[in-house]
Amino acid sequence: MSDIFAQENALEKRAELDAFIDSQTSKEDAIISVLHKAQSLFGYLPSDLQLYVARKLGVPAARVYGVVSFYSYFSQKKRGDFTINICMGTACFVKGVDKVMDEFSNQLGVKNGETTEDGLFTLKDVRCIGACGLAPVVMVNEKVYGHVKPEDVSKIITACKVQKGV
Amino acid sequence: MAKQRTHIMVCGGTGCVSSQSLEIVDKFKEVLIEKDYQDEIAVIKTGCFGFCGQGPIVKIHPDNVFYVKVTLDDVREIVEEHIIKGRTVGRLLYKEPETKKTLPKHDDMGFYKKQYRIALRNCGLINPEDINEYIAFSGYEALGKAVTELSPDQVIDLVKTSGLRGRGGGGFSTGLKWELTRKPPADEKYVICNADEGDPGAFMDRSILEGDPHSVIEAMAIAGYAIGASNGIVYIRAEYPLAIKRLEIALSQARDYGLLGKDIFESGFNFDIEIKLGAGAFVCGEETALIHSVEGNRGEPTKKPPYPSVEGYQKKPTSVNNVETFANVPPIVLKGAEWFQSIGTEKSKGTKVFALAGKVNNVGLVEVPMGTTLREIIYDIGGGIIDGKAFKAVQTGGPSGGVITALDLDTPIDYESLKAIGSMMGSGGMIVMDEDDCMVNIAKFYLDFTQDESCGKCTPCRLGTKRMYEILEKITEGKGTMEDIDKLRSLGQTIKDSALCGLGQTAPNPVLSTLEYFYDEYLSHIVDKKCPAGACKALSKYKIDPEKCIGCTACARVCPVNCIEGKPKEVHIIDESLCIACGACYTACRFDAVIKP
């Protein structure tokens, strides 16, 4: 079991989460909102954090786990510093996004859904982000790259590394 | 540069360039020099005019005369007649197909009136973060009129008479839904806005929320007044951060103006809205699943009846309507049911927003009256197919819809006609595909999506879509048999008949519709072990044309698996058993000697 509360600034984050939970009028309704908040604070939702949320809300841990595992937006695994989201919308598909995915997979040495050993990159497919005019689209954290060709992949990876200073 | 009195604008869009518009530019320059007019007249290559079916297009500015289907031979006549003598060349003007009238000014042309924006009326025109701009465009007047001048029943009647139907897919009458939610007695009722836009390839709801959030807020309040609800919820995808932010700003501005809250317009009507975030599950577009998600549960659908209009959120009567549907409501209240009825077809009134994407030149959001044909959307508005390739099919309705072939391009589209040709309106994603797209592969793409998004509650969908996906995978790998086609058909029909919710019931559509219209492609994959479009990697093999190969060795040097053999200056050969079909040799060859499968 990971110890999520050993994270940097964990106490402040936990206090913020507590305050958010206390502000909810209906605890039952609030599970998804609380999990969004928890993931935005801690980055992911490991089992000890799920358990913490369950106890705070007074619902069974199984119900929280059921919700976390149901929705693709929630991640139970720690993600890399950069999440490379490959848009799998239809427009991107017909414009050849699969080749872009393959190229990222080759260059990073990980498969879809995995994180590189250095903890820098997570490669992930994502449902249509609705920027079909720019297809194929790759979203790295919040930044959207449009009209991505397999040749652009190394540039995108390098840009991330430069930003991180490695 | 001296100022030139006249500009000859020649369309430099992809469609026109492929029909010699660049040569036409040169020819104009040449003739102008010959006549010594080069200093007075400028020749300019412009961006796409978006009327590619009539290209190449030449516009004379500032006369605003518009010539269509101009050829190299016409250039001299245009210069001599129009530029020098000031006489319009009648035979090159656009003739409106219906009236056969020639139209010299492009503003008069029917094509430019093809789009009519109701739901998108304010998008791109107002600052979405300034409520005053929305009010300047008659915003909140419909709400004011509804709560001060109309009874709830009159509002429902108005919406019912207008013929507005759900824009999220099903096409259920919006007024009727409100009426059904108004009827049951309850101490509280709810209005939910479905902004969980999950269809891959559809983004109109996001655009509306980002460009005109107040129109949705206003419409939700009108719906609340009509059905007797004082609480509204917007259920929105967490993947849309900008839409969420703009919605939050809009909500707080509406509250400041008292347009949400207690005693709106001093009518005694109270209404407020909260935002609930989705978390990435396609099935939550289904209204019962959506309600479970709003309640903080797994978004699994439940059997209907009871319908949400009787037993919805918190077991109270609830009306769930889609973003685009809501955006149509304020204009209907202000302009009346008759106005809305006058647009569209007999059974489908008003307009529909389509997200036009894929292999089309002008990718974008278009809003057209119901009854517009696919040809008008793809060729006149969309500017035709990229690189002048051949149109193969257009997919509508996303993972629940089907493909439409060239045969049906002239069908006027509405809810019924799309259903009749094996597809559906859906939320309005419209993906254009060309000769390079393999239909079996497209069917596999959608099944991959639905089997992944299946919530797993009912067996037909959970197992059935997975099995269908596996069969399609087999076929695209060249391991399919004729039996597989029968299996796909019977499985598809069974899932359609027995799945619990809309997701499962429509999931087989992409397969069944491609089987119907592109049966040949399935046969090629199964019998000939070939993918005609060259999209299925396992089936595509590259060959070298011995006539064209000069033995430059370029292909052999780039081949990552060293399966190309041949001595310098001799014909090279690809060992097909080793080829991984990466296409590197195809890109490397400068003599067009590598043949794409």
Added chain:
Amino acid sequence: MPVKSLEELKKIREAHIKKVKLRASGESADQTIEILVGMATCGIAAGSRDVLNAFIDLIDEKSLTDIKVIQVGCMGYCHSEPTVQVNIPGKEPIIYGNVKGDVVEIILDEHIQNGNILDNYVLIKTFNSAL
């Protein structure tokens, strides 16, 4: 300030109505020029935030007055993002596509100051609206 009646709402509308006229038909009572920048998710991804900032910086740098830069939503021309609409009082509003890099400055110098429309970037408005 709560709006209590349709009359009060109409007053707010009157106060802001000149924008409607300027944007829809070019009519305006005053001389303020408006530059609308399409700022939906896809526009921003295509660089419209840089365009908006460039307009603001350049207007400041060139000490131009009576120009307002306003963010708006998606105009629907995804194929030509970023998109910009220039509304000059008394003239038909002009929509530009593919506004990147130097084009911002050219729009300010050529179109807004000299009155020359940049033909190569004009997008033809292909719709009518129910306003």
